[in-house]
Amino acid sequence: MASSTRKRVVVLGAGLAGLAAAWELVQSGHEVVVLEAQTRPGGRVLTLREGFAPGLTAEAGAMFFTDRFRHLMRLVQHFEIPYESIFAPSLPYARGDALFHLQGRRLRVTADSDVDWPYNLTAEERELGPFGIVNKYLLSAFAGMDDPVASGALPDWLLEHDDKTLLEFAAERGASPGAQEMIRHGGRFGARSDTASAASTLTADFAPTRDTAPLAFVGGSDVLPRALAAELDQRIHYGAEAVRIEQDQESAQIVVRSGGRQDRVIADQVVCAIPFSVLRHIEVAPALSPAKQTVVNGLEYLSVTRSFLQMRQRFWEDEGVMGNAQTDLAIGEVQQQPLIRSQAQGDRAILEAHARWAGEPPALEGMAEEERLRYVLEEMDKVHPGVGRHYEGGQSKSWQTDRWARGAYSLYRPGQISNWLPEASRQEGRIHFAGEHTSIFNSTMEGAVESGVRAAREIEES
Template sequence: MIDRRSLLTALGAATVTLGLPARSLAKPLPSGGTSRARVVVLGAGIAGLVAARELERQGATVTVLEARQRVGGRVWTVRGGDHFTDTEGVTQTVGFSPGLYQNAGAARLPSHHEGVLGLIRELGVPVEPLVNASRSAFLSDEHGTLRLREASYDLRGYLSQLLQEALRKGTFDVELDASTRQALAKFLAVYGDLGADGQFHGSPRAGLASPPGATPRDLQRAVAPRSLDDILAHPALPFILFDDDILMQATMLAPRGGMDAFPKALAAALRRPVVTGARVTAIRREGEGVRIEWRNAAGQPQATIADRAVITLPLPILAGIPSDFAAPTTAAIASARLADSVKVAFESAPFWEADQIYGGLSFVGGETGVIWYPSDRFQAPRQVLLAAYTATPAGAKAFAARPLDQQVALARAAVDKVHPGHGADLANPVVINWGKQPFSLGPWIEWGQDGNDPATLDRLNQGDGPFVFAGSHLSAYSGHWQEGAVLSARRAVSLLVPSLSHVR
């Protein structure tokens, strides 16, 4: 069965609310232009890049240190020829054909994420629609496989029928006047696509057994309805509500050509280039300011002295760096536990389009979670299919513990279950185990779960002397969304600005 936590994880719902005023922080701070403070930003993910940009607007001189050889953090797009090595020493080389890519991390943008979308608009990053939900995709579990549209619209029909019958019999627990009963009965007939007798006999909304033909006599014929018992027996049935969540809208947005276009544009807009390959080795106080010790890409020791530091590193990474934070801050950082998630992508001819699937997700359960269909190259001869995206606590950790070849085989088998015979069409696999990615060690934090105390958020969001902390993991989004990184970065800068105003 699907428990509430699994459903929330799959829907991408935030697991904690901090009461931060999202709209008030979605817009950049007003330009200051008076401060000449020096600020060092640790991490060139979205939070670090946004913080650097906001600080530059205030007139500060900003140095951004990033351990990876790229910007973006968990916003990471892989393309043919890329190669990467995980914390277990396993190296993969991406074999996708030219023009193909997979967003290994963040991949979609809801329409209400004004901070991210505002920056993308301001930076001139082209965006395109992302089809996040398709009723032609499937629910698949131990009970069988059926189309989302069959589950959705047959269930709607039966529920409408039951309500109609209750109206006729007067068995509602509340009194309805005659005009309300009449209006509700009329709506239910349309809502459930009921027959003239008030019964549900099936609907073309659930799919067509045969489409309209060449003559007026060749009428469309709906698929036969499943029984109510059959539909309700599916443990995965709650996923018909997937795109009802405001975070999982049916139509979303993504930068054209890959999500990494966003952090690349942010980095290009900075006055000073990001220092990549910079591994922080110590975080210290220096008078009223900070001293950051690090090694460059050649392994040579370096040090950066600044008035303040904005720290956006993942907490398990930060916990491993010597520092002189206050004891409560150190304890809060050390206590954080990241969740895990895995993506397995393949290149293939788009066999799913023969099933009328253009974008969206099939929910397959088990260790592999979902199959996510591409939105960027409809009807192209080669596309990238995300054959597994697992993020439930037990499923992701069990899946990630398997050898790479087993992860690939399980993802292929999940596709074969929903699209029989097509597992063999999948080529050039790429596996992203987020818990094994250097400088990340996980995708997000489930506050209030996995032993994580939400009080840690309060401690870190207060800052620690010359250090302030930022990142989506410190927002109400818990690390799940880039919007949280933007909001957290702007909040962190707003805390810094008053203390920097005296620096000339």
């Protein structure tokens, strides 16, 4: 429904949160200007195409979602964007035996194999294996409890676990030290398992995928931000860097650097949809409240470096194993891309090394691109022996060295979901805040979209 009072709104950032906010505001009849420092939409939704053979793509940012994400699915359905389950026949995830590389050992796992896991596990945990351990100590906690995805709010039972990490939560539920080590190397959630709030990780990583398969976009994750950007069209100004945010009783003003000059853009309201890791380098006058400044300056972001190795053929299929693998190597999780196969790819594919960490960086982080790719290739040979014979070239993406991101996604430490998240999303005067870091579903595309919808609603109701 269109607002009775048309407002001029400036949105800072054309990532998924900013695009969602802008699109909602346009639908309601407001005048919207989007300022994006980069020359593309999407922010941390980034599908790589250049530098690979025809037909090959790689997701360097957001990858998966589920049909339980109601705000995201509303946009997907509106723009009629095709997607598939990652377990669909056209995707690689269900092909071949599972691979692990843990404690210096390459482990091939079948449904009926008796694996000698290299950890000190109980007899039951050894029988369960890594997926059973996650189900027993983490996923089972949701049984009979209020669901944050259905309600869109963080229930009290999850907030009670904001004071501990995921590994501490698992330990309380009986996980042995060995089982905790397996959780630590469990892919997406593993890197945060001993640093982030259990309430945050359980909500963002586990609640959405319970009883439903993860989904991937056909054509790349960036099809959604590109669809939004196409509708917003000339309302988006690319190459426009916000360097100062001002507000008073009459208006808000954004000082913008673009094309070698500085201009001022005047608005009634502002949606700040850029990461706090970037916002802390932008001048705000008058200064944000002390409580808000504490969160803006203190919120951490997970470091992620993703290295993509183009393979002439999917040689692992000849061995009968998946391209994907869980590892404790410095290169992190191994993932096969593109997520959805097409005839245009032929026999080629990409093997990705997806390194995530909080704290001390791994060896690959300080390397130049060529050295990093050589290192990743050598480590990848431990997972997929003979990989060098099929390697054609590659590239990498380090989110913490990207000046427009300065990290992959927000990391709320124990206690910060209760104390910092409400402050992160709180409006200050004419400035509204959006982005995955302001949502209970932080680190997800749903968190970004949901936050944009919320910010638009705040303006609509102001």
